[in-house]
Amino acid sequence: MNKIFLPITIILLTFFLSACQNGKKEGNDDEDEDELLTPAQALLEDEDDEEDRDEEIAEAEVLSEAEQLDRAEDAFAKRDYRTAVSLLLPLAQAGNPDAQYALGYALYEGLGTPQDRMQAYFWIQESARQGNTSALMALEIFEIDPNLPLDH
Secondary structure, three states: OHHHHHHHHHHHHHHHHHHHHHHHHHOOOOOOOOOOOOHHHHHHOOHHHHHHHHHHHHHHOOOOHHHHHHHHHHHHHOOOHHHHHHHHHHHHHOOOHHHHHHHHHHHHHOOOOOOOHHHHHHHHHHHHHOOOHHHHHHHHHHHHOOOOOOOO
């Protein structure tokens, strides 16, 4: 089963790393470090995109896990991190290791949600427990220095 999700993880990781590097170069206006919001609250913060996000979530509920992961990947590619996080959250909560890692990465970097390294660690650890190799490598980085970028 892990062999099936490994290519998806590699693709997601590639998009995350690219998005992270681009976000650092251009700055992330969606991020407000002073706010202490949960990821769910952050998803609802922007009222202009709420309707589109609700449509994405409603459509995602009838999609397979692989299709939801594809939609999340597309959202990351478009730098629509909030939609990506909203698509990943239910999959992560249901135990999908790729979604758990991707959500943890988004939380770690503050993509589409306020940066929360403790929540990031939780989701990455959950993914690693299921053998996700990207999550296992990320945990090693956490052990060295929790402030290092995960792509270091």
